[in-house]
Amino acid sequence: MPATIPFKRSEMKRLAEFAKREGVRAEIEVNGFVFRVAPDFNPVRVAVTEESDLDHALAEFDRKHGYS
Template sequence: MPASIPLKLSEMKRLAAFAKREGVRAEVEFNGFIFRVAPDHSLAKNDGSEESELDRELAEFDRKHGYS
């Protein structure tokens, strides 16, 4: 089982916001583990009633790694 990375949820969200704002993919590497975020280039509109894919992925990451 890989060790958890020392990356806080707030840092992940900040990185995701940067990637979305600048339209680039951002990466952070810790001991061979790479955390990547990229802007969503799909044309589908998010009406706010459903979490975005990134929100779901972050929530899953939090559950998996014990963040609250």
């Protein structure tokens, strides 16, 4: 039988809202049960031109140093 969560849904929601608002990871521990929440960060997007420039620089490095 699965153990029940030792705190209320409203408490978990409040903790999640706090973590998102403050940009931190938060956790609650009760009787050995740990509930952790962290804000959902969107990955940083690289502009296509930056990625192309990096690809070009790596290809040039490989050509210069004899890598194929």
